[in-house]
Amino acid sequence: MMTEAEIRQKLREWVVRQSGKIRPEELADDTAIIEKRIIKSVRIPDLILFIEEHSGRTIDVEQLKPGVFRNIDTIYRNFFAVKAHGPGPEKA
Amino acid sequence: MALDLKKLDGIGWQENGQAVLSGMALAMLRRLDRLFLLWAGECGAEEYRFPTFIEAGQLHKLDYFRSFPHLVTFPVALDTSPEHLKEFSRSAVIDEAGVVQLGKCAPVREVLTPAACYHFYVLFQGTELKTARNLTTVATCFRREAYYRPLERQWNFTMREIVRIGAAEEVKDFLADYRARIERFLSDIGLPVAWENATDPFFDPSRNPKFLAQKLEPVKTEMVFGGALAIGSINFHRNFFGETFDMRRNGEAAFSGCVAFGVERWLYAFLSRFGPDERSWPSALRSHGIAGDLANDK
Numbered sequence: 001m002m003t004e005a006e007i008r009q010k011l012r013e014w015v016v017r018q019s020g021k022i023r024p025e026e027l028a029d030d031t032a033i034i035e036k037r038i039i040k041s042v043r044i045p046d047l048i049l050f051i052e053e054h055s056g057r058t059i060d061v062e063q064l065k066p067g068v069f070r071n072i073d074t075i076y077r078n079f080f081a082v083k084a085h086g087p088g089p090e091k092a
Numbered sequence: 093m094a095l096d097l098k099k100l101d102g103i104g105w106q107e108n109g110q111a112v113l114s115g116m117a118l119a120m121l122r123r124l125d126r127l128f129l130l131w132a133g134e135c136g137a138e139e140y141r142f143p144t145f146i147e148a149g150q151l152h153k154l155d156y157f158r159s160f161p162h163l164v165t166f167p168v169a170l171d172t173s174p175e176h177l178k179e180f181s182r183s184a185v186i187d188e189a190g191v192v193q194l195g196k197c198a199p200v201r202e203v204l205t206p207a208a209c210y211h212f213y214v215l216f217q218g219t220e221l222k223t224a225r226n227l228t229t230v231a232t233c234f235r236r237e238a239y240y241r242p243l244e245r246q247w248n249f250t251m252r253e254i255v256r257i258g259a260a261e262e263v264k265d266f267l268a269d270y271r272a273r274i275e276r277f278l279s280d281i282g283l284p285v286a287w288e289n290a291t292d293p294f295f296d297p298s299r300n301p302k303f304l305a306q307k308l309e310p311v312k313t314e315m316v317f318g319g320a321l322a323i324g325s326i327n328f329h330r331n332f333f334g335e336t337f338d339m340r341r342n343g344e345a346a347f348s349g350c351v352a353f354g355v356e357r358w359l360y361a362f363l364s365r366f367g368p369d370e371r372s373w374p375s376a377l378r379s380h381g382i383a384g385d386l387a388n389d390k
Contacts, residue, residue, distance in 0.1 A: 034309040036260070037330050041305030061304065066289065069308050 007054065007080050011072050014050050018043050029072040044069070055079045095364040097242045109240030109247030111356065116370070117363075119389035121250070123382045124358050125230060128252040130381075131273060132228035135266065137254055140229045142211040145202035150214045153336050156206075159302060162295050165204045165234040165247070171196035204234035208253040209350045216257060217337040221346055224258025226266070230355075243360035244321055250355040255348065257334070259341045263349040267326050270351045274315065274324070281376045283317070283365055290314040290322065317361040324353040 002010070008029060016024050019038045033039045039047060047069065048059050057079060068078045097103050102117030113121055132139070145167055151157065157164065170180055176196045186192050205211070208231035216225065230252045237245050256266040271287075278285050289310040297303035306312065311330065314322040327350050333339065334346035341347070362382070366373045370383045377383035 032309075034305060035330055037332065037335065041301040044301050044304050044308070061298075064304075064308060066308060066310050 002054070004076065004080070008072055008076055010054060011075060014047075015039060015072070018046065027072075029076075031071055033071055034069055039069075051075065051079050095360070097363075100363065100368050103242060105242045107240075109237065109245075111242050111246055116368075116386050117359065119386040120362065120370075120382070121355055121359050122389065123386070124353075124362070125250070125252055125355050127380060127382060128254070128353050128355075129228065129230075131270070132226075132252075132254045134273070135226045135254070135256070135269075137226040137228040140211070140215075140227060142205070142208075142229055142231060144205060144232065146205050146210055146214065148201055148203050151203055151206075151210065154210075154333075155302075156203075159292070159294050159300060160206070163206055163235040163237075163293065165206075165236055166200045167202050167204055168194065168200060169198045170194065171198050204248075205231050206233055206235055207352075208233060208251045209255050209352070212255050212257070213333040213337045213339065213348070216339050218339075220340045220343075221257060224256055224262040224266075224341070227255040227257070229253060229255075243356040243363075246356060249357075252353045252355055253350045255350040257339060257341070257346050257348045259344075260331075260347045262341075263328065263347040267328055267349045267351070271313070271326055274351075277380070278315075281380065281382075282374060283361060285323070285361075286316045286319070288314050288316050290325065317357070318364065321357055321361065322354070323357040323361050324351070326351050 012024065012027055012029075015033055015038060016022055016027055019033075022038050027033075027038070031038065034041075034044075048061065051057075052059055059079070068074055097105070100117065102113060102115035104112030104114070106112070129139070148157075148166075170177065173196070180195050183193060183195070208229050211229065211231070212227050230250060232248050233251045234248045236247065240246055254270065256263050258266075275287075290312045291297070291303055291306040291310075292312065294300045294303045311328045313326045315324040315326075317323050329348045329350070331345040331347045333348045334341070334344075339346040339348075366377065370377075370386050373383045
């Protein structure tokens with residue numbers, strides 16, 4: 001099972017790779033990735049798939065709340081950290 | 093109190109979604125736009141007047157036709173070959189249902205303006221902005237809708253916009269200042285408006301990632317009157333137009349934002365809230381130059 005640091009690193013690598021315009025050292029965990037359009041809207045479905053794959057949780061798009069994908073911190077808190085308090089719904 | 097527009101002088105209605113304004117209603121509409129223009133002046137916005145059409149090729153860069161095909165209206169002209177014009181002019185032209193039998197048409201390359209501010213991003217395309225630009229324009233905008241109601245939802249309507257193109261913080265400050273400005277005004281005159289996060293009216297939203305992005309990071313806040321009618325909105329476009337149209341500020345893709353007023357909807361809200369007789373309107377409306385001697389307005 002991945003540690004928090006490993007998960008954050010994987011997320012940062014994915015964002016840098018998908019964006020194609022930001023260098024790794026420019027991306028902090030509180031960098032606003034959607035607001036700054038580092039991740040463009042067309043890539044959001046891929047981000048959801050990436051999170052599902054690495055968290056083992058299914059994401060119900062209808063239930064997503066504003067701000068959950070704001071930055072690496074919010075993604076970690078909303079989709080990975082909650083596992084510490086019990087497993088989320090398993091992916092089918 | 094429900095507003096019965098049919099009993100009001102100065103508001104005529106055509107079932108194809110178009111209003112005819114005259115008298116007090118027209119004077120009131122002008123006063124409202126004058127007020128918005130005054131607000132635009134507070135940030136030194138340069139005023140522009142754009143043509144009715146905008147190039148389809150420019151809107152295509154925004155993916156407009158995939159996002160909003162249900163709203164778009166095209167200007168159509170006849171094919172100008174002498175044979176076709178002769179044929180058309182000698183035909184019945186219109187059938188019993190009022191449908192024009194166009195025959196051959198000229199290629200369509202334009203769209204009737206669907207939102208006033210698009211013209212600015214096309215105009216400043218490919219430019220490096222030395223300072224943030226504050227801009228304003230008013231336009232008759234055209235949007236096809238599933239149904240129409242006088243003043244509330246029309247095929248064509250008046251949109252005033254105040255726009256800033258600049259760096260991210262410059263645009264955010266601009267939008268926050270205008271929100272505070274409008275909130276003060278609404279509170280002063282006693283017009284109840286709720287500020288609500290909203291998304292653009294995308295076609296088939298569940299399949300459009302832009303809709304998802306707007307839901308996750310709200311960029312549109314609407315001024316909602318009476319629980320359902322958005323009379324205006326404050327929009328943060330991030331650097332979407334900056335990237336699409338290569339507008340740069342400090343060497344990076346510029347950010348932009350706009351404050352938009354649906355002027356007929358403001359008229360509707362004022363008539364609903366304060367009634368059709370301006371003599372009974374609160375004095376605050378006079379001090380803001382909206383009420384007072386409307387009958388003599390030119």
